[in-house]
Amino acid sequence: EAQVTQNPRYLITVTGKKLTVTCSQNMNHEYMSWYRQDPGLGLRQIYYSMNVEVTDKGDVPEGYKVSRKEKRNFPLILESPSPNQTSLYFCASRDSGRGTDTQYFGPGTRLTVL
């Protein structure tokens, strides 16, 4: 089954404690992205990757890092989480081919930073 998986699905942590949210897709997609969702703001892109070792900032990259060492994985790293990073996070992937505009979203990770 084609899917994007994220772990953990729920996480409560404290300010300053480094954490990583994993994302993996099994569709051999080139494009992967991270979004955060906050009430009234919809989803906003944090970082994206166009292929292995190619990453760049989205609209709200501050406080986040990413890496793309393998095509299937795109982890999101919070080196020193703060309460304003409490949010619902989505990983997404898409094939780079024409006519395949659909982005596939993971199930989401609900993060609370105390």
Add this chain to the structure above:
Amino acid sequence: AQKITQTQPGMFVQEKEAVTLDCTYDTSDQSYGLFWYKQPSSGEMIFLIYQGSYDEQNATEGRYSLNFQKARKSANLVISASQLGDSAMYFCAMREGRAAGNKLTFGGGTRVLVKP
């Protein structure tokens, strides 16, 4: 300026009736794509329907149709014969042709509650 505007924060609809969710967009690109996603209370984002800027016909997917009015820059979602399971948040999104990283820009969403 907002790129995607959804003016209806929430709405009620009677079961079996049709409902239209508004979405207007702003772009100077000639090539772009418009999407609708459904987010039930469980939180996942479910892709519903896609309209390309060069598509001449309105997109349809089962009970979902997209009323695309290019000159007005609107891409309203129509859900026919509403079901209780349609209760959810609905997001309109756009991918601009020149958007780096295949970014989707989302509206603020519309919450739909279907009444029995």
